[in-house]
Amino acid sequence: MVTKSAISIKSLNKTYHGFKNSSPKNALIDINLEIPQGSFFGLLGPNGAGKSTLINILAGLTKKTSGKVIIDGIDVDEDARASKFAIGVVPQEVVLDPFFSVRETLDYYAGYYSVPQEKRRTQEIIDALHLSDKSGVNSRRLSGGMKRRVLIAKALVHSPKILVLDEPTAGVDVELRTQLWEYVRNLNKNGTTILLTTHYLEEAEELCDKIAIINHGKIIANENKKSLMGALDQKQLIIKFSDKIHTLPETLKKYAAEILDENSISISYRKSDDPIGKLIEIIKKEGLNITDLSTKEPDLEDVFKHLVNQKS
Numbered sequence: 001m002v003t004k005s006a007i008s009i010k011s012l013n014k015t016y017h018g019f020k021n022s023s024p025k026n027a028l029i030d031i032n033l034e035i036p037q038g039s040f041f042g043l044l045g046p047n048g049a050g051k052s053t054l055i056n057i058l059a060g061l062t063k064k065t066s067g068k069v070i071i072d073g074i075d076v077d078e079d080a081r082a083s084k085f086a087i088g089v090v091p092q093e094v095v096l097d098p099f100f101s102v103r104e105t106l107d108y109y110a111g112y113y114s115v116p117q118e119k120r121r122t123q124e125i126i127d128a129l130h131l132s133d134k135s136g137v138n139s140r141r142l143s144g145g146m147k148r149r150v151l152i153a154k155a156l157v158h159s160p161k162i163l164v165l166d167e168p169t170a171g172v173d174v175e176l177r178t179q180l181w182e183y184v185r186n187l188n189k190n191g192t193t194i195l196l197t198t199h200y201l202e203e204a205e206e207l208c209d210k211i212a213i214i215n216h217g218k219i220i221a222n223e224n225k226k227s228l229m230g231a232l233d234q235k236q237l238i239i240k241f242s243d244k245i246h247t248l249p250e251t252l253k254k255y256a257a258e259i260l261d262e263n264s265i266s267i268s269y270r271k272s273d274d275p276i277g278k279l280i281e282i283i284k285k286e287g288l289n290i291t292d293l294s295t296k297e298p299d300l301e302d303v304f305k306h307l308v309n310q311k312s
Contacts, residue, residue, distance in 0.1 A: 006037045013029060015027065039194070042212070043195060101138055102131050131146070152183075229297075234270060236296040239266075242291050
């Protein structure tokens with residue numbers, strides 16, 4: 001069974017032309033990306049990599065230089081208005097009218113999307129995002145975390161099939177972050193496609209089923225999470241001893257070993273080599289008594305750093 005794409009991007013390029021004597025900047029270079037319907041898709045990259053430019057093109061805020069962008073089967077060049085109705089974008093910047101209350105803001109945006117009064121979900125969204133006690137409060141009087149909730153609420157007033165979250169939890173507390181992810185997970189379970197950009201890589205590792213990494217305007221990785229996590233053939237063995245370790249034994253110096261503290265060392269090795277049995281034999285011959293032994297797999301942050309540094 002072939003999964004349809006919620007977003008299809010083919011040979012997308014964006015060049016910002018320089019002013020006066022400055023050179024043009026290629027922000028996006030030949031981007032090809034398929035985001036399956038119903039997926040929780042992570043788009044990761046360092047600052048200035050091109051994430052925001054790509055999102056702004058999807059949102060219709062930035063014109064592409066060349067290429068094709070299809071949102072929910074709609075070519076943005078053929079029907080930009082319809083494509084905007086299929087997508088809800090939560091921007092990184094907090095943009096709210098300071099004189100509108102939360103409820104007025106949501107009603108205003110529902111009207112912008114031509115949602116009739118009888119079909120508006122204003123109260124449902126307010127309740128779902130824990131905004132009930134702030135629904136009559138003007139935006140300028142809200143905390144930063146509450147403003148983030150309103151941004152997500154704004155993006156949902158027209159019931160989009162695709163929700164784009166650009167750094168949605170930047171600067172918010174742990175409780176709010178937990179609530180937001182619980183709500184977004186439920187949206188995804190009910191069929192909404194989620195596109196997430198975040199600098200909190202542990203969030204992407206926990207939430208996303210597919211991940212693409214962009215650097216210098218180019219996609220350098222695009223795989224399901226499990227495959228991407230296995231891309232780094234590396235593992236760490238952490239060994240604790242009853243004895244105090246002041247220097248590494250000579251027999252371990254040919255390995256990537258280092259002293260962590262006076263009672264423990266770590267040894268990095270290739271997962272495909274699996275030298276644990278041999279290492280334990282070496283340690284026993286040195287007369288060291290092992291009290292604990294554990295291994296650590298690379299996390300998404302390790303993989304991310306490896307790929308970005310490798311292809312910079």
